[in-house]
Amino acid sequence: ANFKTKYKTYFNILYLKIKEYNILLSNTYNIDKKGFLISIIRRFKRVFS
Structure with missing residues (x-):
């Protein structure tokens, strides 16, 4: 795979x-999946039975 071309295409479309x-x-x-999940987990209380 040609990552340089893929990144260039991505940023051109983004622009x-x-x-x-x-x-x-x-x-x-700038949000990654891990940061997003951490912020969601902090918002909700968890109940275990």
Whole structure:
């Protein structure tokens, strides 16, 4: 697989969508799955039986 081409394509599409929808860079966030799951787990109480 040619990762350089894939990354370049991804960021080109991302750039076009940011421009298309007029998204401010201050309204973008860097979230990975682990960080997202941690924030969800902290919100809910767990009940075990």
